[in-house]
Amino acid sequence: MQTTAQFILGRLxxxxxxxxFGYPGDGILAMLDALNQADGDPELIQTRHEEMAAFMATGHAKFTGTIGCCLATSGGGxxxxxxxxxxxxLDHQPVVALIGxxxxxxxGAxxxxxxxxxxxxxxxxxxFVQTCMEPTQARHLVDRACKVALTNRTVATIILPEDxxxxxxxxSPPRVHGAVFSGVGWTRPRMIPPVSxxxxxxxxxxxxxxxxxLVGHGAAEAAGQVVEAAELLGAGVAKTSLGRATLPDDLPYVTGPIGLLGSTASDAMMRGADTLFFIGTAFPYAEWLPKEDQCRGVEINADGRMIGTRYPMEANLVGDSVSTLxxxxxxxxxxxxxxWREHIEAQVDEWWKVLDDRAHDKADPLNPELVAHELSKRLPDESVITADAGSVANWWARHLRMRPGMGASLAGNLxxxxxxxxxxxxxxxxxxTRPVIAMVGDGVFQMNGMAEMITIKRYMDRFTRGGPLVFxxxxxxxxxxxxxxxxxxxxxxxxxxxxxxPDVPYAEFAEMLGLxxxxxxxxxxIGAAWDRALATDxxxxxxxxxxxxxPPVPPHMKTEMAKKTAKAMVSDPERVGIATKGTKQKLHEFTESAKQYLPGDSGDRGEGR
Structure with missing residues (x-):
């Protein structure tokens, strides 16, 4: 007899x-038994915690472009x-969740x-969240969950009672009124706005x-078209965190990140522009965009619900980035x-010099910017670099020079x-076989990363098949x-x-687990440490x-931010070090002749550096 759980796995x-990705529990025993008999297809990756299973499903979706799937038991799972x-x-990734x-x-009892x-x-x-109340439903619930996840790029959930x-x-359901005969199959639509x-x-x-x-993850498959548009328009291109790998950073007009994690080049471009062109992004921070009456705007977004919600656009192109471009x-x-292009390229060149200078500032004991800077020089081809929330995201966003074929992401909107x-x-x-590097802070590593090193130990043979894996x-x-x-x-x-x-010996912990x-x-x-890490099997x-x-110094210090920081420094236990090191970071921008105003500017726009 084939069980409904087995049928669901076969349909998936x-x-x-x-x-x-999942973790066991008595509310999903039928699914566990089905997985045990599935001969590894699908395979179950047992994480240390269900939250990590969902993150892994999301990461799988982000970097493969296919559906991620996670499994958890009833209740707490x-x-x-x-x-x-x-x-x-929030990052618009197709994930199907199966819960007991x-x-x-x-x-009801x-x-x-x-x-x-x-x-x-x-x-x-x-x-999409539906309970499979009887076996006949399983077929169309799996089919619809996958279609909804792919079409809407979101989470779809199937709840499966144990019995x-x-x-x-x-x-196949009986041929009676109310029966549903669904099928496997889906294609991505080609979405084009009207000619007008x-x-x-x-x-x-x-x-x-x-x-x-400004490009985001929604432009990832349109890199060639974005480059062609930028060349025709003589434009500069900034990238959101989710669009980190959309264009390589060796293009001289790519200004890099934007916002608090951003570059001075992106900031100067936005403050000097007269036309704003959004492609595949819903970047939310208006204070890092041009003023409302400064630019005419054009946006391409496949989600009509989000078009023109970040800046008042004149042309709202609801369509996929590739087809629309x-x-x-x-x-x-x-x-x-x-x-304008020449000015942007000069700003970009100066920004990379600023980063080099900042990375080599003295620190006690090691400058975190130097860690990212030295990694950037050594990134193998086709690397995937992930990052976590925290100050490490600043160094990940700014210092890594992405090249064609690389991947990068973090939790962008959440x-x-x-x-x-x-x-x-x-x-x-x-x-x-691809090189994979995770840049994480000690806080998040204590929160859940250390436990997932045990998952690494559990599947050690899967992580020694070529290409480095570095945390x-x-x-x-x-x-x-x-x-x-x-x-x-x-x-x-x-x-x-x-x-x-607390201080934890993370390297020793890894050694204890056999890593x-x-x-x-x-x-x-630090250079030799990266060489050894990237060469390790x-x-x-x-x-x-x-x-x-x-300090993770922003591209320019807003007046209110500066006032609050100054107030905090009066009694801060680290005020002397922060004042000295933060001031030195900002001075690098001036010593590299970073421009606050564009050629021909008549004065202040109301925002200080």
Whole structure:
């Protein structure tokens, strides 16, 4: 007899799902038995925590472009998935979640582990959350879950009561009224805006003399078209964190990151532009975009619900980036005046010099910027670099020079702690020979990363098949990003009670598990430490002892932010070091002749450096 659980796994296999991340429990025993008999297809990757299973499913979706899948038991297991699933929802990744439920006869009796998952998942899985109440439903629920996840790029959830999973499968429903006969299959649509809107967009872009482009993950498959548009328009291109790998950083007009994690080149471009061109992004921080009346705007976004919600656009192109740009490019005229482009390229060149200078500032004991700077020089071809929330995200966003074929991501819109390590694990499982590097802070590594090193140990043979797997842990005994946010946003000094975390020998912990551990606390040794880590056959924990007083200085300091930071510094325990090192960081911008104003500017726009 084939059980419904077995049928569900077989159907998922037909949808191209060959790996499920999860953790066992008695509410999913039928699924576990089915996995045991599946001969590894799909295979179960047992994580240390259900949250990590959801993050791994999200990471799998991000880096493979296919459906991620996670599994959890009823009650607590289903609850634990939520953070990772919200990461998928907010970053628009297709993930199918399978969660257990008590037997149908127990429902409503306040039975052990009985929760209401339909209500619990109403937000995170708002587009599709359904309970399989009888075996006949399984076929169309799996099919619809996969189609919804792919079409809406979101989370779809199937709730499986234990007795339904154990029941005999019904592969084809009886031919009666109400029966549903669904099928496996889906294709991505080609979405193109109307010609009238394309013409309007072309008129705006052709009329502008200072075009600034901003690209996100939605432009990832349109890199060639983005480059062609930038060349025609003489534009500079900034990248969101989720669009980190969309264009390589060796293009001289790519200004790099934007926002608090951004570059001075991106900031100067946005403050000087007269035309704004958004492609595949919903970057939310208006204070880092041009002023409302400064630019004419054009946006390409496949999600009509988000078009024009970040800046008042004149041309709203609802369509996929590839198809829309293919239609738009023939309408664009090459700009003969290249002075704007030349100015942007000068700003970019100066920014890279500033980063080099900052990375080599003295620190106690090791400058975290130097760690990222030295990695950037050594990044192997086709590397995937993940990052976590925290000050480490600043160094990941700014210092790494992405090249064609590389991948990079973090929790962009949720900005949660936790995904850097599971993203790396999921990516290495999907691409065993590709180099994978995770850049994580010590706070998040203590929160959940250390436990996932046990998952590495559990599947050690899977991580020694070629290409490095490195977890670089920035050890500063401080929840560093929040510490600086306390100062700059709350006008409060560092609160040791919440910010200090204990020192842990991460490299030694790795060695105890049978992984390679490397510890570095000297600027003279960091290059060699990276060389050793990247040459090691098998997983590596590279522990770097970094200075917590190196501030993640924004591209320019807003007036209110400066006032609050100054107030906080009066009684901050690290005020002397931060003042000295932060001032030196900003001085590098002036010594490299970074420009606050564009040629011909008449004065201040109301925002200081």
């Amino acid at each position: 296999r037909q949808w191209g799902i060959h790996r499920i 289903a609850i634990h998935l939520l953070n990772g699933l919200y990461d998928a929802k 439920q008590q037997k149908r006869m127990s429902l 306040a039975f052990q582990q009985e929760i209401d998952p339909n209500t619990l998942y109403k937000d995170v899985s708002s587009d 339904v999973g154990e029941s005999e499968a019904v592969p 809107e394309l013409d309007k967009a072309a008129e705006i872009l052709n009329s502008g003399s200072k075009v600034a482009m 293919d239609e738009l490019l023939p309408k664009l005229r090459r700009k003969q005046d290249r002075s 900005a949660t702690m936790g995904p850097g390590t599971p993203y790396a694990i999921a990516t290495k499982l999907a691409y065993p 670089c842990v920035f050890n500063n005994q401080d929840l560093n990003q929040v510490t600086f946010e306390q100062r700059a946003q709350g006008a409060d000094p560092k609160f040791e009670g919440s910010q200090h975390i 390679t551990g490397i510890r570095c606390d000297s600027p003279d040794d 098998g997983p590596v924990v590279l522990e770097v002892i970094v200075d917590p007083e190196i």
